[in-house]
Amino acid sequence: MKILIPIMVFAPAIGAVLQILNPRPLFCRSVAIVAALASAVAAGILFYDIDPTMAGETPKFVVNWMKSYSIHFALGVDGLNLLPTVATALIFPFLIVSEWDRPSGRRGIHALLLILETAILGSLCSLDLFLLLFFFLMIPIPLYFLSSIWGDEGRESAAFRMISVSLVAGASLFFGILLIYHAVDPHTFLIDDLKGKLAGKSAEVFGMNFEMGQLAFGMIALGLALRAPLWPIHGWFRKLLLRVPTTVGVAAILGSYPVVLTVFTRIGFELFPETMNSHLDFWIGAGIANLIFGALALLQEKDLRGVLVSLSSLAVGFSMIGIGTGHQTGLVGSQFILFSSLIALAIWGFASEILRVRARTYVISELSGVLRTLPDLGSSTLIALACAIGIPGTAGFISISLLTIGSFNYHPGVVVTSLVVSVVVTGFIVQIFRQVFLGERSESRFPKLDIRERVLLFPLVGAILTVGFFPSPLVEIVRMTIARILNLGSAG
Amino acid sequence: MLKDIVLFLPETYLILTSIGLILGEVGYHGERVRMILATAILAVLGAAAQLLLNYSVGAGRFGHLNFINDGFALFLKTLLLVSAGIALFADRKSHEVSLENRTEHAALILGVTALGMLLVSAVSWIWIIALLFATQILGSLILSMKKIDRRAIEAAFKGNISAIYSTILVSLAVILFFSATGEFDLYRIHAALIEKGVSPRLYAAGFSMIVVGLGFFGTYFPSQLWAKDAYEGASLPATAFASSFFRITSFGVLVRVMIVQFSKESTDKGFWVPITAMNWLPVLAVLAGLTLALSALYVFGQTKTRKLLAGILVIQSGFYLLGLLALDQVGFASILFGLATEVFMIGGLFASLSFFEDRREEGDRGSQLSRSAPEGIALLFFLIAVVGLPPLPGFIAKFTLISSAARHQWNGLALISLLSLVLISIAVFKWVYPWVYELRQRSESFALSWSHRFLLMGLVVPLILISIFAEPMLAWVGSSVAFLQW
Numbered sequence: 001m002k003i004l005i006p007i008m009v010f011a012p013a014i015g016a017v018l019q020i021l022n023p024r025p026l027f028c029r030s031v032a033i034v035a036a037l038a039s040a041v042a043a044g045i046l047f048y049d050i051d052p053t054m055a056g057e058t059p060k061f062v063v064n065w066m067k068s069y070s071i072h073f074a075l076g077v078d079g080l081n082l083l084p085t086v087a088t089a090l091i092f093p094f095l096i097v098s099e100w101d102r103p104s105g106r107r108g109i110h111a112l113l114l115i116l117e118t119a120i121l122g123s124l125c126s127l128d129l130f131l132l133l134f135f136f137l138m139i140p141i142p143l144y145f146l147s148s149i150w151g152d153e154g155r156e157s158a159a160f161r162m163i164s165v166s167l168v169a170g171a172s173l174f175f176g177i178l179l180i181y182h183a184v185d186p187h188t189f190l191i192d193d194l195k196g197k198l199a200g201k202s203a204e205v206f207g208m209n210f211e212m213g214q215l216a217f218g219m220i221a222l223g224l225a226l227r228a229p230l231w232p233i234h235g236w237f238r239k240l241l242l243r244v245p246t247t248v249g250v251a252a253i254l255g256s257y258p259v260v261l262t263v264f265t266r267i268g269f270e271l272f273p274e275t276m277n278s279h280l281d282f283w284i285g286a287g288i289a290n291l292i293f294g295a296l297a298l299l300q301e302k303d304l305r306g307v308l309v310s311l312s313s314l315a316v317g318f319s320m321i322g323i324g325t326g327h328q329t330g331l332v333g334s335q336f337i338l339f340s341s342l343i344a345l346a347i348w349g350f351a352s353e354i355l356r357v358r359a360r361t362y363v364i365s366e367l368s369g370v371l372r373t374l375p376d377l378g379s380s381t382l383i384a385l386a387c388a389i390g391i392p393g394t395a396g397f398i399s400i401s402l403l404t405i406g407s408f409n410y411h412p413g414v415v416v417t418s419l420v421v422s423v424v425v426t427g428f429i430v431q432i433f434r435q436v437f438l439g440e441r442s443e444s445r446f447p448k449l450d451i452r453e454r455v456l457l458f459p460l461v462g463a464i465l466t467v468g469f470f471p472s473p474l475v476e477i478v479r480m481t482i483a484r485i486l487n488l489g490s491a492g
Numbered sequence: 493m494l495k496d497i498v499l500f501l502p503e504t505y506l507i508l509t510s511i512g513l514i515l516g517e518v519g520y521h522g523e524r525v526r527m528i529l530a531t532a533i534l535a536v537l538g539a540a541a542q543l544l545l546n547y548s549v550g551a552g553r554f555g556h557l558n559f560i561n562d563g564f565a566l567f568l569k570t571l572l573l574v575s576a577g578i579a580l581f582a583d584r585k586s587h588e589v590s591l592e593n594r595t596e597h598a599a600l601i602l603g604v605t606a607l608g609m610l611l612v613s614a615v616s617w618i619w620i621i622a623l624l625f626a627t628q629i630l631g632s633l634i635l636s637m638k639k640i641d642r643r644a645i646e647a648a649f650k651g652n653i654s655a656i657y658s659t660i661l662v663s664l665a666v667i668l669f670f671s672a673t674g675e676f677d678l679y680r681i682h683a684a685l686i687e688k689g690v691s692p693r694l695y696a697a698g699f700s701m702i703v704v705g706l707g708f709f710g711t712y713f714p715s716q717l718w719a720k721d722a723y724e725g726a727s728l729p730a731t732a733f734a735s736s737f738f739r740i741t742s743f744g745v746l747v748r749v750m751i752v753q754f755s756k757e758s759t760d761k762g763f764w765v766p767i768t769a770m771n772w773l774p775v776l777a778v779l780a781g782l783t784l785a786l787s788a789l790y791v792f793g794q795t796k797t798r799k800l801l802a803g804i805l806v807i808q809s810g811f812y813l814l815g816l817l818a819l820d821q822v823g824f825a826s827i828l829f830g831l832a833t834e835v836f837m838i839g840g841l842f843a844s845l846s847f848f849e850d851r852r853e854e855g856d857r858g859s860q861l862s863r864s865a866p867e868g869i870a871l872l873f874f875l876i877a878v879v880g881l882p883p884l885p886g887f888i889a890k891f892t893l894i895s896s897a898a899r900h901q902w903n904g905l906a907l908i909s910l911l912s913l914v915l916i917s918i919a920v921f922k923w924v925y926p927w928v929y930e931l932r933q934r935s936e937s938f939a940l941s942w943s944h945r946f947l948l949m950g951l952v953v954p955l956i957l958i959s960i961f962a963e964p965m966l967a968w969v970g971s972s973v974a975f976l977q978w
Contacts, residue, residue: 020866020869064963065962066888066962066963066966067963067967068822068825068963068966068967068970069822069892069895069966133882134882134883134887135882137881137882137887138881138882138883141876141881144921145872145928148924148925148928148929149928149929155929156925156929159921159925160918160921160922160925163917163918163921164918164921167913167914167917167918168914170914171910171911171913171914174894174910175906175907175910178894178895178898178903178906179898179903181895181898182895182898182899182901187899203901204901204903205903205904205907206903
């Protein structure tokens, strides 16, 4: 079964390479969708096959890559990365379908999306820090070309800012990982082999001595923070998403906070548990700041794509609060919100693109009464927004509930704050929905959704509702892994 | 005697072919360009086959003990031949080199490669100095082979001036060490330095002059300034060849001199330590840091293609100095690995760029890549590899070099090198934007010949293979360093 992990990660990359072989549209489209689906099917089988009790070994694919540097090609799936991995593998085929009819440059956009998928899945599943760095540094490269080529007016500065921030983030992560690698003897990048070996280690830079937990973890945390839409260093993310088609925007979201928060949780709690636990207040504070910023940003959003940015900030905020609780239930909620928010944002992204194709605008105030002509689009979007704000019956409700329970153990004030923000956000979201879908009937009659557009929406809506009503298998898998990691931390 | 003949065979063959090309040029006036290039490429292939003979002879000294046949030299000779092969193949359709100059160009490439091969196996300072001077002068002439362009002549002139400075400095250093030890042979100087000792002042002066002198050749601080101007003025194929050639030969000499003359084996296998009380590693660290930082700042401010590429070529030397700092087998292996990947990356980058530069109209950079998708993708591929971003082997090469510095606690230097990487990557992405921003629109296509496709595949495939099989590659180059004779 472990062979499915590299298949899941590399099937999209192979699909991207095959795009070069034959320029005929039928061949290119078929290869792209088959590659993305192969990855999604592999992810599905892995999810189905994984032992929910986590009693035995989780699936891992480990081979030596560069023995002299102790670099392993180590990929694995466990409760910590399963949800974002499945969400990513699930959403990418829809991104391919979303760009199915693009009149020019379709081959390029498909190839770049597939390379991006490999980079994201590789980052999520890496169990070797070098491999993580390898994939993590790959993510911004296809994104740069996607945004430079297919973006709107102002895409140059948006793409440039994104790549600059990402390169600084990569360098910071690189340095942190390098320090970790050389701190242990024998040197290794394998996370499993590094557990419990970094306590008390130090490193010298420019004659100054630093604790490894401060310097290496600090550099890694900084590198990760720069790549997440984390207030106040999220400017590149907003600028990027407001300049690219929403398909690219959703792909950019997939490559940002799900990867960052999963890696942060893994490295933090598995390699630096003391540092992580001694900074819980800071993580909570960052989460609350993001919640407040996300809510305020949502209030003044004028663009459908801006809603993606604000909702991303909120998801990061909730997830950071979950991490900051340092509590099993809070951490499960933190992982769960990655899954639910990704599906919800993907639906919103596809809905925005469907609206743009018809109304030729992303501007919220120029849209009105869409529900009457496109009721299926309106209903799907409503369910996605309900998921984003945690309405019962959706996956989002499970996430918010778990977070609330976990946060209460930490401090009831956190619960109150996050609930107040949730209520305010609900109000803003209802306003946006009213403006776009309710309100006065638009003069122009939009054509009904075609089959491709329905395919983009309905399966993802189904996923939201299914997980909303039957969350138990997912919760259990995540819970057991988190419990194991937290036990390791307390033992260390 | 027979052994000596066999061991000099590749160089002799290249030099004879080079002379043959010139004689053919003088005596024959028919259609000759294809024949010249075919002959030159066949000579490179023949020399590569003869290197196998050298390998089968085994390690040992030859040429009156002035040269050495070891894994290190064989590896570098192979790289020089690959570099020459790529240069000759990439050169065949370049619009920057006139048809009348093709013979001289090919002959110079063969001749310089032969001398470079001798240089990386020389262990006597007399030969090292003579070959350094000759290769730098002839290499500079290659830089001048461009259709009427004053900047190319200036480039060659600067190369020649640097050759003179370089030779003077290294010669002075050699005289100092000869006065103290009475020897020109690297191994004997090493033995004498350990046995008799030498005054710290003389040692420091000699060491500094050698490092600075070789810096002209290796294009690192403080002697790198000529290279940026020269590379900017020369034709693209000549720049690609010259930069790879100079770096392979100079770092070949530098590594050998640093290990053989100035270091001794540590008690730990695969490690070396400086032989005297003067620890010269901080000197190299400062040079590496300054080369990286200054070149990165230079590149960061550039928007012109040639200036940007010239800066990127120069900065590679800073990374190789990091590998030297480690003074261990893994560090040296990382230098050789980096050089091996660089030959393909630089060759590919300049071949792709030359394709577009030869066809596009002046000042027209917008969406050029859409005019030939395979060539455009190849250009981006090589560019990302040169900068050192994943998933290409340039990343692995940069990682191994930076890791060498961090392994010996040069963490600040590792940080500087990472920041330099960030700066050059940002500059490259800024430069790339005009090439790609209208890629979604169709433009009139540039035809891509099959021979050019063959060249691209011949460069892309080895790079991908090096990336996948990095471990055997690193082990191979590591063992070639261990093959050094004492």
